[in-house]
Amino acid sequence: MKQFNYTITDPEGIHARPAGELVKAAKEFESKITLEKDGKSGDCKKIFTIMALAVKNGNEVTITCEGPDEDAAAAKMQEFMKEKM
Amino acid sequence: MNKYNGKSVFKGIAIGKISVYKKGEQLVKRTRIEDTQAEIKRYKDAVSEATRQLQDLYDKALKEVGEANAAIFEIHQMMLEDDGYEESVVNIIESQNMNAEYAVATTGDNFSQMFAAMDDEYMRGRAADVKDISERLITILSGKSQSGVSADEPVIVVALDLAPSETVQMDKEKVLSFVTVEGSLNSHTAILARTMSIPSLIGTNMPLDDTVDGKLGIVDGENGCIYVDPDEETIKIMTKKKEEDDNKKLLLQKLKGKENVTLDGQKVKLYANIGNIKDLALVLQNDASGIGLFRSEFIYLDKDDYPTEEEQFTIYKTVVETMAGKQVIIRTLDIGADKQCDYFNMDKEANPALGYRAIRICLTRPEVFKTQLRALFRASAFGNLAIMYPMITSTWEVEEIKRIEQEVKDELTKENIPFGNPQSGIMIETPAAVIISRALAKMVDFFSIGTNDLTQYTLAIDRQNPKLDKFYDAHHPAILEMIRMVVENAHKEGIWAGICGELGADTELTRDFLAMGVDELSVSPGSVLPIRKIIVETDVKEYIKNSGAK
Numbered sequence: 007m008k009q010f011n012y013t014i015t016d017p018e019g020i021h022a023r024p025a026g027e028l029v030k031a032a033k034e035f036e037s038k039i040t041l042e043k044d045g046k047s048g049d050c051k052k053i054f055t056i057m058a059l060a061v062k063n064g065n066e067v068t069i070t071c072e073g074p075d076e077d078a079a080a081a082k083m084q085e086f087m088k089e090k091m
Numbered sequence: 092m093n094k095y096n097g098k099s100v101f102k103g104i105a106i107g108k109i110s111v112y113k114k115g116e117q118l119v120k121r122t123r124i125e126d127t128q129a130e131i132k133r134y135k136d137a138v139s140e141a142t143r144q145l146q147d148l149y150d151k152a153l154k155e156v157g158e159a160n161a162a163i164f165e166i167h168q169m170m171l172e173d174d175g176y177e178e179s180v181v182n183i184i185e186s187q188n189m190n191a192e193y194a195v196a197t198t199g200d201n202f203s204q205m206f207a208a209m210d211d212e213y214m215r216g217r218a219a220d221v222k223d224i225s226e227r228l229i230t231i232l233s234g235k236s237q238s239g240v241s242a243d244e245p246v247i248v249v250a251l252d253l254a255p256s257e258t259v260q261m262d263k264e265k266v267l268s269f270v271t272v273e274g275s276l277n278s279h280t281a282i283l284a285r286t287m288s289i290p291s292l293i294g295t296n297m298p299l300d301d302t303v304d305g306k307l308g309i310v311d312g313e314n315g316c317i318y319v320d321p322d323e324e325t326i327k328i329m330t331k332k333k334e335e336d337d338n339k340k341l342l343l344q345k346l347k348g349k350e351n352v353t354l355d356g357q358k359v360k361l362y363a364n365i366g367n368i369k370d371l372a373l374v375l376q377n378d379a380s381g382i383g384l385f386r387s388e389f390i391y392l393d394k395d396d397y398p399t400e401e402e403q404f405t406i407y408k409t410v411v412e413t414m415a416g417k418q419v420i421i422r423t424l425d426i427g428a429d430k431q432c433d434y435f436n437m438d439k440e441a442n443p444a445l446g447y448r449a450i451r452i453c454l455t456r457p458e459v460f461k462t463q464l465r466a467l468f469r470a471s472a473f474g475n476l477a478i479m480y481p482m483i484t485s486t487w488e489v490e491e492i493k494r495i496e497q498e499v500k501d502e503l504t505k506e507n508i509p510f511g512n513p514q515s516g517i518m519i520e521t522p523a524a525v526i527i528s529r530a531l532a533k534m535v536d537f538f539s540i541g542t543n544d545l546t547q548y549t550l551a552i553d554r555q556n557p558k559l560d561k562f563y564d565a566h567h568p569a570i571l572e573m574i575r576m577v578v579e580n581a582h583k584e585g586i587w588a589g590i591c592g593e594l595g596a597d598t599e600l601t602r603d604f605l606a607m608g609v610d611e612l613s614v615s616p617g618s619v620l621p622i623r624k625i626i627v628e629t630d631v632k633e634y635i636k637n638s639g640a641k
Binding site for chain 2: 015016017019021022023025026029030049051052053054055057058060062089
């Protein structure tokens with residue numbers, strides 16, 4: 007299991023478009039990828055779940071990757087968050 | 092005649108029959124089914140069909156209105172693929188033995204209620220997206236074709252509100268204008284109408300019944316109103332206004348997409364000046380090949396405190412991304428003189444035009460300057476960004492700027508934050524900079540001549556003072572000679588030189604600028620196409636021969 011924390015810097019938070027991009031990135035991997043905010047967590051491969059977490063600018067989120075390609079998934083997610091969120 | 096006011100989304104005039112658009116009222120029948128597996132298959136087939144439709148819409152929108160606006164249909168596809176949505180539909184079919192239409196309608200309602208209940212205005216808006224995809228599925232399941240405008244002649248579409256998919260899939264040939272009762276200036280429909288250049292109104296308080304449907308209407312995008320059943324006089328006035336509009340548009344259409352190249356093959360960059368992110372739509376509409384002057388002041392002037400690096404970064408990133416690879420030249424903070432910001436706490440000056448302003452503030456308050464530079468360098472990783480420094484008079488100022496640029500780059504590298512490799516140039520707007528332009532040209536990537544200040548400083552004339560009009564000559568030979576000299580010196584050192592002041596848009600001088608070899612003209616968005624007209628009709632060599640210009 008790979009885990010990292012990230013604080014959202016995008017002023018709009020994870021709104022529809024970034025949520026869509028996040029889902030697209032997560033779907034490249036076999037591993038289960040979850041995003042956790044304030045104790046609530048959601049599957050990164052489901053756009054409604056991610057949007058429902060209403061992640062805002064300044065929120066700290068925890069990303070967990072678990073599965074056969076968890077290393078690659080964690081690296082990619084980390085890169086993605088830094089670049090887009 | 093009735094007149095209703097709304098908020099104009101796009102200027103222009105539309106005259107035609109009004110067609111009231113009603114959503115294909117989805118009356119969903121609730122029926123019991125036996126073969127749940129077959130019903131689930133029907134649902135899955137409908138999802139495939141909807142995904143295909145959305146892909147078509149995406150492709151169509153991509154061509155017509157660009158990637159940023161098309162993205163919504165990609166998101167709709169993802170919503171359809173969402174496991175949670177599918178699980179809910181399948182669950183209703185299986186556990187309640189209900190038909191797929193009903194299962195989709197119920198799921199759609201539940202999901203859209205979830206969004207509608209969120210305490211985030213943006214997310215509440217997404218409830219409409221959920222409804223949109225659910226309605227699409229139901230339409231497919233019930234074997235109906237998407238409702239749309241089925242008129243033989245082009246019409247003014249009047250509706251309560253329009254989903255983005257509804258706007259895009261309407262046949263553009265049949266739509267003269269969109270008028271909606273609801274909707275905000277930032278709604279997808281408003282953005283789409285703007286990008287499609289269709290005169291449109293939103294927030295229009297009007298009825299949607301027989302008093303309107305099928306009647307003659309005139310949409311006046313200039314004044315933000317619609318006339319229903321207009322009288323003779325109004326028809327006459329508006330028809331004339333529309334003709335003038337059409338002629339102008341026709342000219343522009345002919346010039347859109349054309350390269351800025353003279354008859355004898357001299358290429359010029361024709362860019363636009365903007366002072367706000369809202370002007371981006373105008374830049375694209377008028378087909379400018381880049382942004383030659385983005386006045387970053389508005390970010391500071393709109394605020395009560397210094398804008399943060401993140402705020403600035405987001406704005407610059409949006410601009411370069413929207414311009415998609417076209418050059419965007421952002422001028423660093425140029426306040427002082429007539430542009431004042433309270434929180435900068437600047438002292439009163441006897442002679443502000445010659446005082447503490449622009450780069451002089453930046454170089455004495457490096458913390459303010461560096462915040463902006465960090466944001467600019469970071470945004471440069473997302474597109475073709477160039478940085479331009481105003482009010483340069485001496486070479487040491489440029490050296491100092493380069494030193495601070497290097498500091499910023501070192502910091503970003505250390506913090507592992509990506510940045511690009513922006514061009515960096517200066518404004519030539521003081522006589523001193525003109526005289527030493529050869530030396531300055533060795534230090535930077537480009538020049539942009541700011542003719543407003545250059546004229547004021549060269550002629551020693553305050554343009555705000557009407558008594559001096561007699562002495563003011565925008566075409567003064569001293570100014571033209573200075574421009575020639577700056578361009579020549581730039582070329583000697585292998586860099587390019589442009590003009591971003593008002594003189595750049597002066598059509599009487601365009602040919603002279605071409606003859607001087609000016610590489611770039613940056614003008615207000617509305618001036619781009621009129622200037623392009625002159626460029627494509629000019630033979631520079633011929634002009635030089637005939638006019639005796641150098």
